[in-house]
Amino acid sequence: MITKDPFVLNIMDRLREILNTELVYPVHIHVEEYGEPERGPCVEDTDLPDELKKILINNGIRYLYSFQWEAYRKIISGRNVVIVAGTGTGKTEAFLLPIFKYIYSRKKSNPEAILVYPTKALSRDQLKRIHNYLGYGLFTASVYDGDTSRKIRERIVNNPPDIIITNPDMINLGLVFSQHIRNFINKSRFFVFDELHVYEGVLGSHVKYVIERIKRFKKNNDYVFIGSSATIGNPKEFAETLFGTEVDVVKGPYRRRGKAVHVAITTGGLSRWSVSAALAKTLAEQGFKFIIFADSQQMAEVAARIISKNYGLEVYVHRAGLPAETRRMVEMKLRDGLINGVVATPTLELGIDIGYLDSVILVSPPPTYAKYLQRSGRAGRRGRVGYIFMILGDDPIDAYYERNPSRFYEQEIPPSYIEPLNEEVLKIHLIALLLQESRIHVRDIQPYWKRVLNSLQYQRLIVQTGSYVYPNYRLARIYFKEYGRIRGTGPLIDILDETTGEIIGNRELPQALLDLHPGAVYYSFGKPYLSTRIDLDEMKAYVKPLPDTVSYYTRPLYTVELVDLYEIRERISDRGIPLTYAHVKLDFIVEGYVVKQYGESEDKGQRKLLNNPITYRFETKAVIVKYPLLFENWGLIEYAEAFHAIEHSIISATRPVCGASIWDMGGISYPNGRIVYYDGVVGGSGLSLLLFNRYEKAEDIAYEILAKCDCEDGCPRCIYSPFCGNNNQILSRLKAFKILYNVLKGEAKHVRKQIEITYSKPIV
Template sequence: MIRDRLLLEVNSELLNMFPRSGASVIYEYSEEVSEPEPGPSIEEVDIPPELKKALSNAGIKRLFKFQYDAFEYIKSGYHTIITAGTGTGKTEAFLLPILADIYSNPSPYPRAILTYPTKALSRDQFNRFQKYLVFGRATAGIYDGDTPPELRKRMRENPPSIVITNPDMIHIGLVRSPAIRQFIERARFLVVDELHVYEGVLGSHLKYIIDRVKARNNRGLIFIGSSATLSNPKAFAESLFGVDVAVVQGPVRRRGVAVHSLVSTGYLSRWTVAAALSAILAKKGLKHIIFVDSQQMAELVARIGKSYGSEVMVHRAGLPAEERRRIEEKLRRGEILAVAATPTLELGIDIGDLDAVVLASPPPSYTKYLQRAGRVGRRGRPGYVFTVLSDDPIDAYYERNPEKYFSQDMPPLVIEPENEEVGKIHLLARLLEEGSIKLSSLNGFWRTVYTRLLEENLAYVKGLHLYPRRKIAFKYLDECGSIRSSGPQVKIVDKVSGETLAYRELPQAVLDLYPGAIYLIQTKPFLSLGLDFEEKTAWVRPLEENITYYTKPLYTVEVGDYTVLDERVSSRGIPLSYASVELALIVEGYIVRDVFSEKAGERIWLDQPLKYSYRTKAVLVKYPTKEGWSLADHAEAFHAIEHTIISAARIVCGAGLTDMGGVSYPSGDIVIYDASPGGSGLSKLLFERFEEAERIAFEIVSRCDCEDGCPRCIYSPYCGNNNQVLSRRKAMYYLGSIIGKTITTLEKPLEKRYGKPIA
């Protein structure tokens, strides 16, 4: 039953906007969180008198217990991970012991390097620090790509006590900047805030950056991580830092009231309902963010919002930094009430008080849900969180079991340490830093990586050492060495004006910018004219703004060479492998869909298919075929099973909607892969938790009451053939026949595959 007054009003307006659509608020969950457990007063803490006065002036008379625990661990020299919800005082928890050290041990060199995942967050936190630095015993400065040259020079000549930067700057600075190298060599503390951001490929990059930092600093750095709530803080921090860490656990949420709700879309699209919710909230004067997990869906939601008379701006990666800052400032000042954002606004950037967040789909993990939900309800006001559930297998699962959404486990965060694409960048960077590396020190994974460098003419062997081809290596790092992209960046250029509009990374660019694709930039539609892999450029031209359709690619995936890295047999006797695989992504055409209803229209085939190949990691599965079933029967069953296991990975592994892909064969071979080149770690987690994913997949296909397949069970919006060759009933029958049984098969995945692959 819905009791909250605002939810009742929102529900009423939804029903008025879309009568008989089924769109409505279906579940309410309220929580009230008290103050964190108190700790000692600042007078009882062993810190310099000047720092006590600074804390008192900032209104801090007493520490929370978790803050004091962190203080004691860090002061004692322990590597430490602090986990607590947004706005609960994590920053003070790690900053206080660092300031105490600086006040007690004056030095002409930086004592601490604080890293944040974005430059905007660095500046936001720098402003926050000022109240603790008023006595001049400690200083702080930002040193990153946006720092003016004159200020950089002053910081090199007279370094601050605390250097605030980002992992990107350390990555490039270790190669190119004597100042960064000096800062790192002299530092005592290295802080990585918002640690939960560094999962997947970005986490693999951070791991190698940390390894390079440790090689540069031989004084014994103390590593500190800070994050929203994690299910595996110790294991995750240790996978990144490579050292044992102490864990300090704070409260999950800030003090205050939060009202969570689940909203059903009925027969409407989730994007339509999310935009409608935004319009209703804006009409009530409520400042809010609409979170989506796709750049183009952020654009689509903002575009639909215009049709409801709502001004929604877009904040996402790929837009110029100054454009993102302008939007943040407008939201902070209340000049706009709504922003459609990818996770770029998930972090703790100060955008003022938010009244609500609208999640256009459930976030990839419950950890991310808590992070996004934690953005609302500050300073004593209730915060509202609307999660939109649509025709989707996992959404349908939670619509049937709404209470499970708010009691679900948080999947562990993971990285793939042996990502060859990432390793190649950092081995090359090490070569440029050190001049050469002994071949005898490069074993196992690193031997594969250095072989790649030789093949691509980025390095050469002389005697017993590996050397960089410096000119080519520097050019490669400049063009392909970003830690932010999971693949090479494609520049999107307006063919009419010649202006560079945005960037998109491969392989996703293949699915977004094939010839004929509609691509949105700040809600403005552009037609893709083609994609040049050699020039890494996509050419587009503007379209009329009133178009009411968008496009989805029709594609297939071919699995080529593969190397098994690990293998096991599931508890049901199903052979599983974790492997490095070569994939060929082939876009053959596209389908036109209506923006509001998502109804499919015309299919258009490309004259020349667009093909892009890359390596990644994958789970390989071998299901035995059924006697008496035809090739078509098997194809329909295994394609449906592939879809539902990918859906189940969202619960089991915390995978986002586009983090994993799959391909199946009528022979019973299924490949579920990391969408990021080199691998993200999600497929490894699925390999380890496959039985649970298979169980949820069976629940999805057995609990749906459709005829033989629908968006609530086996259909996927990212299916390469537009959800053809699928059967819920056959998938249900097949999985039902193996659940609770043990199967014996001698075949290994992909060894005897046959039939056309279905993506």
């Protein structure tokens, strides 16, 4: 569908003029408008305290929306609730008002509620927002986290406010090390986890067990858990998985009142980064403020450099790994209109106050439609239209959506996911639980904890005496201090500037190997560095500054080998394909890299090999698939070409099917029909479990990718991957299509053999 929006058409004309091509054009434009949410009761007619009614009316709130009133009644009655409503629709009031009512009606030692936000920046931002209610002296609230000064902490401890605002990291550590945090938790009745959709993947696995530790610490049922999210596809299932208890769902509108224009743009074979940069220039000429979202830290840095150098715009980077004060400075400059825009990773998806923006540019389709809604909700000022531009480049999923844009814009919000059996996560939280409680009776240890008991005993971190399990206090505390962080599971590599000795950042393994192998160009807040070496024993990477004139970046070339596995569950797909979900041990080997000039297309670049490849061994989760060998006249090479191409196309399909980003999943293919799809983080993220359950849907999309491409036998729009370890050799779109065509017809249903894994090095 293309709606003839005059402003968008003018923008496109100017964009083509800047790029000097007619090949860049919109494949989809549609307008959506949202009116006022359904009204509930007038504030005067509610049972809120009179003083609180006056505060609401003074803030321009004369009635509640129906979803706010529904949430209010459920929370007041003690129900656990998850509230799903769009950015700017009043979710905060939906959970704050019942908490205020409860606080007002009781005279009890504080705090009464703990509000948990995923980042420290968001905690402080939300404190500013609720100051509208605090300024009248009825209620008090304070932020208590790692950035809170000692003096303010002492004041909070001596005179606790009604509401503590913190993050899950602080609770995780505080339950073990801080009597003050334990006191806050013990006294509080309400636990609010805002931005609930953030707690998926590895972070969600951690938060699930932090919540379990909260519940065990309180030792009674006097608590109410509240979740809040703008975008979540399975709110009841997901919230109940995290909270470990029954939850009621309250649904509000997906978007705030206003108008938004959504545009999908094909690059016509140009680099998505060149098109995004030129679009930023075009919007800046109109006086627009914008955010550009990229899913890779390093590509966000590259995009900002292209925009600044090519067009002279003042554009900053906002991403994880930058110092907190740097991110706050960027937020302030954007909020105050001092810069044209920001290139951000998902760090700015959340509700941090950055003012009102005119436009959002997405350099590629986000991993999930939920993330698209979250990011697009950033666009639009009061009384002005919000414009959302999504760039479709030369890769299989972009080409899929270019052919079928309605499949992107009309899709349902996918479910959120966690992997509760991540053993690295389980180890951390069983150690934490033992340090909290001093000992646990064997009968009280849940089956999932028992999965890691032997490993922890072998590491001498715990001991069992009679019917009780105890922590080895000295070693357990050291272990928890070193590994107890909840933002990931892999070890951290410090990045050192070898000319100054200064640590300029850190990266988690195995991703660190991809960003910091020798020869890699690493960008930090616009400055280019060359990685000279990485030491996996010292957990350090050494870099040196490059001239600011650098106009290229690097992409790693790597292979992965399966070392060992044990099966968790099995099934036969609807098409007769055996699937195994397994815990696997992998060798991750970086063998070289590709040097790419800014603006160069995905299939271009200079390939370089390392003299000494670097190997990192880690354990994660994976799906193992066994395809049949259907054609007697095919030999080893023909099957290798087919299954390698199927591997690439299925990994592409995990983006819309599982919400995987480009780095989240990888694959290994064998010419005997076995393909391994693995989570790219230590211990597993839950994505491979989603793929295990949805493999047929991934096959359908992979089949369409292969069938609809008009190339000869492989190209970037169907089966080529910029990360392929052998530079996209031994690949055949036509042979992969032939295999999947027959599988989808049901030709594989006679295959019933148990999967037997070959441990030798795969051909591809």
